[in-house]
Amino acid sequence: MLVSAKEMLDKAKAGKYAVGQFNINNLEWTKAILLTAQENNSPVILGVSEGAGKYMCGYNTVVGMVNGMLETLKITVPVALHLDHGSYEGAKACIEAGFSSIMFDGSHYPIEENIAKTTELIGIAHAKGISVEAEVGAIGGEEDGVIGGGADPKECKMIADLGVDMLAAGIGNIHGKYPANWKGLNFDVLAEIQKLTGTMPLVLHGGTGIPADMIKEAISLGVSKINVNTECQLSFADATRKYIEAGKDLEGKGFDPRKLLAPGFEAIKATVKEKMELFGSIDKA
Numbered sequence: 001m002l003v004s005a006k007e008m009l010d011k012a013k014a015g016k017y018a019v020g021q022f023n024i025n026n027l028e029w030t031k032a033i034l035l036t037a038q039e040n041n042s043p044v045i046l047g048v049s050e051g052a053g054k055y056m057c058g059y060n061t062v063v064g065m066v067n068g069m070l071e072t073l074k075i076t077v078p079v080a081l082h083l084d085h086g087s088y089e090g091a092k093a094c095i096e097a098g099f100s101s102i103m104f105d106g107s108h109y110p111i112e113e114n115i116a117k118t119t120e121l122i123g124i125a126h127a128k129g130i131s132v133e134a135e136v137g138a139i140g141g142e143e144d145g146v147i148g149g150g151a152d153p154k155e156c157k158m159i160a161d162l163g164v165d166m167l168a169a170g171i172g173n174i175h176g177k178y179p180a181n182w183k184g185l186n187f188d189v190l191a192e193i194q195k196l197t198g199t200m201p202l203v204l205h206g207g208t209g210i211p212a213d214m215i216k217e218a219i220s221l222g223v224s225k226i227n228v229n230t231e232c233q234l235s236f237a238d239a240t241r242k243y244i245e246a247g248k249d250l251e252g253k254g255f256d257p258r259k260l261l262a263p264g265f266e267a268i269k270a271t272v273k274e275k276m277e278l279f280g281s282i283d284k285a
């Protein structure tokens with residue numbers, strides 16, 4: 001059964017490790033991540049962006065697929081199904097569809113509006129036992145060109161005080177690959193946010209490509225959830241390309257999707273395991 005992310009993240013914060021949020025794109029992704037979590041006795045959060053939700057034929061399809069897998073694969077570790085960077089409408093739709101956790105990304109609104117919308121969604125979600133992640137200080141992407149330096153710790157405190165279960169704050173992190181001239185995470189801002197928000201689990205987006213020492217320092221400063229998406233996509237693409245370039249799809253029944261997608265599936269599993277080791281969530285289920 002899906003669980004809210006609250007308990008697993010409170011435990012992670014107290015135990016000084018982080019739970020990985022791995023974004024899903026299709027059946028192979030979901031199965032690879034769930035099996036890896038089970039094999040390593042690790043809690044896990046399945047992230048679904050609005051775009052990926054649409055691609056997978058809507059939130060109801062996603063909920064059905066994940067619940068079916070939890071049962072068939074006999075998954076007993078804690079699993080949360082979480083909307084990633086949700087809009088106000090998307091968050092409501094996921095609450096209705098049966099997600100166990102949502103992120104409302106109101107970081108692009110003026111802080112008053114972010115507060116008002118986050119407050120309303122907390123009310124609806126918490127009434128159903130669903131956890132809520134909020135965001136302050138936009139987390140950029142490669143397409144933005146500019147990387148935001150950091151969230152305002154006072155605004156983080158205002159949002160944390162609304163009763164959110166986890167808080168994402170921009171501290172120089174971005175989605176996708178980091179550019180060669182990236183200055184790294186802003187640990188001074190992170191330390192200030194942690195000081196003001198206390199036991200609130202903090203979320204680090206853009207987990208792909210952040211060096212291990214920075215991940216460890218972020219965890220020591222209160223990060224309890226780390227989001228990874230691009231890295232699984234890169235491993236999957238790399239393994240699939242190697243299979244095709246080696247002409248394996250032309251040998252025997254190598255074109256069968258169960259064979260063609262198998263190397264990518266294994267590559268996702270290896271990446272997820274590596275991240276769980278780095279985040280310290282193995283054997284914490």
Ligand code: 13P
Binds near residue numbers: 229
């Ligand atoms: P990456 O794609 O950089 O790993 O970031 C994932 C993420 O933060 C999803 O919210």
